[in-house]
Amino acid sequence: MTDSLGTTGLILNEPLLWEKGRKGRCGFSLPRRDVPVSALDPHLTGTGPDFPELSEVDLIRHYTRLSTWNFGVDTGTYPLGSCTMKYNPKTNERQAGLPGFAAAHPLLPPELAQGALALMHDLAGFLAEITGMDAVSLQPAAGAHGELTGMLLIYAYHRSQGAQRSKIIIPDTAHGTNPASAALCGYRPVPITSGAQGVLTAEVVAAVMDEETAGIMVTNPNTLGLFEENIRQITDIVHAKGGLVYCDGANMNAVMGIIDMKAIGIDVLHLNLHKTFSTPHGGGGPGSGPVCVHKRLEPFLPVPRVIKQGSTYTLSEEFPQSIGKLDTFHGHFGIMVRAYSYILSLGPAGLKKASQLAVLNANYVKEKLKETFHLAHDRPCMHECVLSDKNQAGHGVTTLDIAKRLMDYGFHPPTIYFPLVVPGAIMIEPTETESKEDLDRFIDAMQQIAREAAENPQLLHDAPHKSKVRRLDEVSAARKPCLAG
Amino acid sequence: MTDSLGTTGLILNEPLLWEKGRKGRCGFSLPRRDVPVSALDPHLTGTGPDFPELSEVDLIRHYTRLSTWNFGVDTGTYPLGSCTMKYNPKTNERQAGLPGFAAAHPLLPPELAQGALALMHDLAGFLAEITGMDAVSLQPAAGAHGELTGMLLIYAYHRSQGAQRSKIIIPDTAHGTNPASAALCGYRPVPITSGAQGVLTAEVVAAVMDEETAGIMVTNPNTLGLFEENIRQITDIVHAKGGLVYCDGANMNAVMGIIDMKAIGIDVLHLNLHKTFSTPHGGGGPGSGPVCVHKRLEPFLPVPRVIKQGSTYTLSEEFPQSIGKLDTFHGHFGIMVRAYSYILSLGPAGLKKASQLAVLNANYVKEKLKETFHLAHDRPCMHECVLSDKNQAGHGVTTLDIAKRLMDYGFHPPTIYFPLVVPGAIMIEPTETESKEDLDRFIDAMQQIAREAAENPQLLHDAPHKSKVRRLDEVSAARKPCLAG
Amino acid sequence: MRYLPHTPEDIADMLAEVGVGSLEALFATIPKDCCCRLDMQLPAALTEWELNDHMDALAARTAVSPAVKVYMGAGSYDHFLPAAARHVLARGEFVTSYTPYQPEISQGTLQAIYEYQTLAGRLMGTEVATASHYDGSTALAEALLMAIRITRKKRVAVSAAVHPHHRRVVATYFDPTGYDIVELPCLPDGRTDLTALDGIEELAAAAVQSPNFFGCIEDLQAAADGAHARQALFVASFTEPLAFGLLKSPGSLGADIVCGEGQSLGLPRSFGGPGLGMLGSRMAFVRNLPGRLVGRTQDQDGRQGFVLTLATREQHIRREKATSNICTNNSLCALTAAVYMAALGAAGFCELAQLNHDKAEYLKTGLAQAGFPSPFSSPTFNEFVVRFPGGVEKVYRRLLDKRIVAGLPLAKYYPGLSDCTLLCVTETAAKHDLDNLIKEVRS
Amino acid sequence: MRYLPHTPEDIADMLAEVGVGSLEALFATIPKDCCCRLDMQLPAALTEWELNDHMDALAARTAVSPAVKVYMGAGSYDHFLPAAARHVLARGEFVTSYTPYQPEISQGTLQAIYEYQTLAGRLMGTEVATASHYDGSTALAEALLMAIRITRKKRVAVSAAVHPHHRRVVATYFDPTGYDIVELPCLPDGRTDLTALDGIEELAAAAVQSPNFFGCIEDLQAAADGAHARQALFVASFTEPLAFGLLKSPGSLGADIVCGEGQSLGLPRSFGGPGLGMLGSRMAFVRNLPGRLVGRTQDQDGRQGFVLTLATREQHIRREKATSNICTNNSLCALTAAVYMAALGAAGFCELAQLNHDKAEYLKTGLAQAGFPSPFSSPTFNEFVVRFPGGVEKVYRRLLDKRIVAGLPLAKYYPGLSDCTLLCVTETAAKHDLDNLIKEVRS
């Protein structure tokens, strides 16, 4: 089809929940009362929350209509850089919904929870094998939580070495969660700039690394989609000064079965199961951010840990040096079930193939678009490539305009204005589940948009044209916040 | 909200299945081969069907996109007359999906199928109780199939009486399936016209009923949404001449717990479980059309029949006068599970309440719109009311224009141009699951459309404006049929 | 009740608007002698949670795998159902919409059914396929009536190896029509004796099923030639369309009308229904086809779109002169089949068919070696008849105690095969289960 | 593999376009000394069907009702989950979308989360509620850090009756910060001893959970007054928000910050996660709130719409100066809670809360009459502590053999309560099961 993938169709408006319904309705089947009412001391009781009252059909239509205002991976191509918006397999939902998992209480005595414990034990083993690290904690609830866990591990390690440190090195390409997580541990981020090639040089690291510095946080592959090729020298430098190396593994999707993280000197790394391991993002979560560590950090891992004794699994708290607990129970078990299912569905060859194809897709898009859009670093990339609006600036067209216009073509925009080191960044991560035809359509759209930028920039300033709402006033939203109805 | 419920938003185009995909893809997990290949005689084997090859994500996106081009009860108000588009409860889907039902083989020995047989036995009993009839067969696959079954029963009955008859009386308000089903039995339909009041008079029936006539097919409440108030006299007349009375029970939703069909002289009646009993229409089926009969017709019911002996259920073929089988196995069991769940969820009081509210909703809409749109019969209606475009004709606006314009307002149009006795009929059946607010919005939309008809008829001729496609060329579709790609 | 949105205030306001004093009064126009019902004797309403418990208990009283191994096909087949298909098929816009009489807001269903018609035609080898029928048996009955309409002749010949239930449904449909049905007997090899066609007068159509009820693959070309030689149409039916991943399509072998049961294309067995009635023919017969058809067209802006078409064949236009009385069909089942065929794709469909055949062959050979050969020599797909010289009942009972259902005993359907059972093996049966079955039979 | 769309031809064409000879060669820029991996030692890929069998077997090795009756809450509650909620929550547009950074095509998520924030605020009695946090424990940790930011003081007091796991997580978060945590002991009646607040210097906040870990309803007003008297903020936490259907909301009792675990609002227990971290406060503190917020605004045509707002608090703008490091939160869990709260509605929520309370009271009274009273006199909601003078272990084991989990033995958490267990009863427990439990305990 030559015409745009994006078009318009009938969509239903829908009021806010409390503008709907009528007192006296209920969309829930209230259980039968088989015990007497027993009154509670009246000065304790209140009037209950002021919730709207809807019928079941009100409820179904409300959320069905809202859902149609959203764009998901199930809708179309979603090349959101750094977010790995790959296809979320439906069988994983089936597995997570099994009563034996979904209805299991987290504090069941281990003998009654062998299935859940076995799954966690084996998943941790799989992740250790995939990254090459020695031990894994599944407790962190998301990537940033994994980063915090990693920082706490490094903090605990240095304390065990007898001397705490105050700083941590963080490249300018790092995701915002990196400095924020470090700060939670009281570490002062020491920013370093990546080299002209878009990767860190040993020199800049050597220049700042000292005995006051706890270590470094590197993202590898980094947020420019490049492999940190000096990583070996860098980790040597950091280790030489008694520091540790944290790797933000959010981009692991590029290198499964290709890089041994321990071998390149990583001490601790977090994974995003909701990226690399295909669990759905759910409009912003829940995710899961396991940390994988070098054996020197294993004693500090969160508790409880699943231990296998013979053929039975138990939970152990017997790790006196542990940093403690990161969340109430075992972490996001429901997400672990999905990731476990994904790993078993692909197997080792499939996982490696996924990484290879993710990298192939990114390089394909890069090659096809680099003539039209300025490419920050013209060299082979990993899972994503970073373009910018430099070539379009002459027409007064910005990255934001390009992103909004892509919606009219039926695509979710890439990540924009990140990483910060590339002005007007357009960060494209296709992932391996996009087919060549889908990428070719995306490339066509980008090229048509470039033409429009030259011929009719207003068309882009006014975009999007087809979505249910157009550009929103974010300024007054922040100035006079209205956060509840 | 004062603005229209209908708006436009981003919708994705999607090519035909075979314009998608690539040879070499497969969206299905092929089972592992654990037995040797054994070749089949090559002159029997072919090349296999030419199916497109898609990945799982291709498949998910294809059907997700297509679904967004559709309007369902889950989307909004669907007042399609005679179709009873009530809310389809989601718990019913859960029940029908239970492995013990969904995975059961229809020819299991009865001792291994007690659960399924018990459900069928009890559902038949419930339907007999709801209609007041003596016995029920669940085998018919839809309403028209139930009509055919009914005709076959009447045919078998007359044969058993020693003399076959050639004609059957069918009112002009009848649904097209009535004469078509009668014709399949070789009966010649004798059309009669309903009286000025929109109901049959005893006189017109008496005038045509004779010993050559097998009986009459009445729809009660009829397709004008009116109760056939002379039904007692009519059934007496038919019975007096040795005929039988068939009732099309598609409109049973109006009278559950209110009318005893046997008491008013009905000999056989079909129900649409996909209307009255809330099972989803699925874009045109599957449905289920059980027939409920007077005991004089019971010996002729289809086989096998579920028999309860003590606490166990068996299947019996021991009915020598049976008309035989109507479909391969037991009928649409999966639909029966949903209807059974619905009946148990509402209970006797809930079913009666549903009928009362269905009638209330229809009368409310009728009263609110009868000033604006011509009302065929200005009298209390049952579950639906029939308006027409008579008042708008002056502006050159037709029922079709009004129906198409309703889409822009976010409503599914009513049934149009049926029943045939009302020129330009607009047949509105709200059902009981629509709330007063929803009806008020619908009424507003209809009134605004009436204003538009006067002020700007072209707006209506050009409608719909918001849907993904606009009016389609049905003429050339039929003239040069393209039925496959 | 959570499905009923009306509050007492709503009801009061609406009654006032209608000018009626109570809900009961809404029915005042109904004559007293139509005696309003007293309360219905039905179980009191259950909560959603009581219903779940009740249904779980009922469902638990029906034997399904893995608890029981069921080697039975006979028109209802056990195939794997992908989670991805279930996911898209649960979309409310597909499930809760009516027949697409308003095409502008029904393009999802319409394009999907158009795609189904296309894939179904490619599968059956026909130029056109309908949007669906109730099931294989009614599709066959409608196909035969269609042949009678086309040929204006009054007699049909149906093979004794057509599914017995399909033949019974045909008999039910034919009973009042005066048309007659001649049965074509079977040969010792398990296939239809086509010589029986000789000398049948007034023949409108001959119907043969392949693979037939015994699982045997018929010589459809010969059957087509035989029918055509008598100026009759040849109707080819089926119950296991997966076979066409391996076999030549009926259309390619000369069938004028092809019909059958599509349950095995991704539909759960669901105790026998809903299934999917499939029916296709040559384009020349399109105006004689029963049932609904979706056609491709354009909207007023020239955009591609789809509509229900050739409605002049149908009851809502043609009434008693319609080609069928069908209205609601099995649309969602057709959609399911389309999703399934698209998921497998050409190569996957063939591979799955081959696997079905090979697993069935594995069991067939194993049983033969164990001393229980098939009485029929004809090649089979994923079903076959096996003879237990000592009688079926004993073996069948013994296996049942081991939670194995040894197929469908044939005595009830074919007295001549009273010591035989009809076994089916699909991709869901693991080799070790087949080995176990052989072992148990032997013991 | 069905998730990987690339055909060999696709790969060849794309490699050519990229100018690279093989998939391996794509990684040529990686220095050799970064030693590409040898093959990973992982299980070979399973088919969808093998996976189903494997997962069914694993899941079968975890005890859930109805096979086992679990009378355990302790932060994870068993409530009925409506099929209707599950249905809408499976919509792909909700499940497979990312954080709504592009509002024009994310209005579904944005309006739904705005609605969640509103209902959550009404439930907690706060002017503003965040879009979600990981769980109740991290919400509490973030709430206390927030109080420290607001008050610029360095010490927090946390009740010993706050969920022990929540307290451990707070300790983990606080460890590197140098801030310190004072524990407020409990009174014999099971509530927090607020007099312990006396003389605590530099107090940023006092945190009390109600109903507390023992199920006891705290005097939040008194706690708020106590904290405020020391110019400290009062943080009220919870693990069972259903209680607010019956009890006064924490906000209405003077809490400055309210936080807790929202799992019981329609989320499956799922072996402990994902849950829902809820957090709200007075509007005055909005710029100190951690985590994401959705705000209402207009588009350029004046249409109502929603956006992520006040992002200057967040890590992607403020980096190390952010109010939290959180990025991905538990959005779909918040959506689930909103659906659940809307399904119940005001009256339904209260009625369900009352039923939980009454069933728990029924068991509590029954056990007391059987000679097993609660050690605590304070009123409770749907959880309570019961003492087995003979020791917990014996009774607990005996009941386990009857497939009953008699709550959570407290020895591990509170040595002083080594002969006590924490029992929970929700609407899912039937009277006859409770009677049976009492009988078993008695015997």
Ligand SMILES: Cc1ncc(COP(=O)(O)O)c(C=O)c1O
């Ligand atoms: C490079 C990088 N690091 C860390 C994160 C944070 O992960 P999460 O959002 O799961 O907390 C992200 C995700 O946005 C990321 O892209």
Ligand SMILES: Cc1ncc(COP(=O)(O)O)c(C=O)c1O
């Ligand atoms: C009055 C009436 N009778 C019969 C039918 C036929 O029912 P079905 O479509 O289930 O065959 C219908 C449904 O359209 C109807 O409205």
